[in-house]
Amino acid sequence: MIHQVPMLVIGGGPAGMVAALQALEAGVDVVLIDDGIEIGGQLIKQTHKFFGSEMEYAGTRGFQIGNLLTDKLFSFDNFKYFGRTTATGFYEDGVVTALKDNKEYLKFKPEVILIATGASEKPLAIPNCDLPGVYGAGAVQTLMNLYGVMPGKKALMIGAGNIGLIIAYQLLQAGTEVSAVVEAMPCIGGYLVHASKIRRAGIPIMTSHTITEIEGDACVERAQIVRVDENWQPVPGTEKWIDTDLICVAVGLTPLIDLLWMAGCEMKYVAKLGGEVPVRNKQMQATIPNIFVAGDAAGIEEASSAILEGAIAGLGMANFLGAEIADYDEKHNKYWNELNSFRSGPIGQRISEGLKFVLS
């Protein structure tokens, strides 16, 4: 059986959920599929209060934002959700295939599709990085905050971006010792307030340092770190071994765009947005007219911007389907104004520069 649906959302993070809400409010029937155990994407494991502006739920803890959005979605009768369902393919006749519960294949034929699949973590390639005990930081967060599993006793965090800093703090909250946060760049990449709060709790942040080797028999036992010079070269004599049973890798995210490739959307490599990203217009419409994008899949940013992009895309998709939206222009402009204001600071500048290459 092929499910004929007006609108299919792939990915139930903040971007996908908000896009679905916008369309539902405009009277469109929406099907959302997500491969997680729970709907919510990154939000469900975020125990810290979110940044951003009051309007995008700043000051509220991530998982609570997820709960708020979920409750709203399920209050609509014309909303249908498939959990533990992974979109696996995109066919020329416009059919999307998905695998539910790892056993049942579903087929959807949507009139319009949102790809809001988020991002994947970049790996770290150094000797012995395949030993048990080397984790992506996101995986560590899932183990701790979703499953209540302590991933190790003494951690070493690689990467001082927001994710590395936040998860170092959450490890400490869970009772894991954190030896250090190691960062190859000369400056901390994440927000300085996050850096300060882990530093005053006693975790050193070692900028201009990198990890060169991991050792251990059956699992991680120690790691070697070294200072790097301005050309990223290790400074001889500064090597140091640190005992650790948990190496957390937080060296960046890259947009999850396989489905966009499969569909044949035009893509460009933009380092400032985290990798290959889709070319889109101001409605968040990709170069194939019935495909829209939003959130980290369209460029690595934040939940606040994923929410706004989701709103813009959802609105655009409802409009694409011919739904009556009296105040379309007003809403569209409002979300863009908020997004521009969000991106107007020094942090958002990188994003704005990156968008020049893909936003028409």
Add this chain to the structure above:
Amino acid sequence: MLKQTGIPTKEDIEKILPSKQRREKGAYVVIECFEEIPCDPCTAACQYGAILQMENVNDLPEADYEKCNGCGICIGLCPGVAIFVVDETYSEEKALIKLPYEFTPLPNKGDVVPGLDRAGEEVCKAEVIRVQKHPSKTNIIWITVQKELAHEVRFIRIPEI
């Protein structure tokens, strides 16, 4: 320095403190948020209007110390865990510091615990005089320290039992 280590410098701190006269009048807020980030919940957190509205969500937060009474409500609402309250008039020798604390176990009133500076180094013993549970789960711990450490101590360590 802050950008390399996460530790604000003396100059960073001096820039945000109120005038000497204001400090002698009683409790005031200390907002240790030194970078333009897209964040603004603090501006809505203070009912007394002592944290100024931002024109742009990326602006640095700014306090109006004449309006601030040191109540500490904003402490629990800052996602950066960057807001403190200091009262240098607490007693002859001691200053009061209210700090955000997101760990368990919580200390108890009367406990004497290591007081840590912004680098996480122990600089004194601090007395816990109140544990204020906040609905946001960012609890607020009131400690007293020697006056000269009012702007040094920013965290406490609860020794393992």
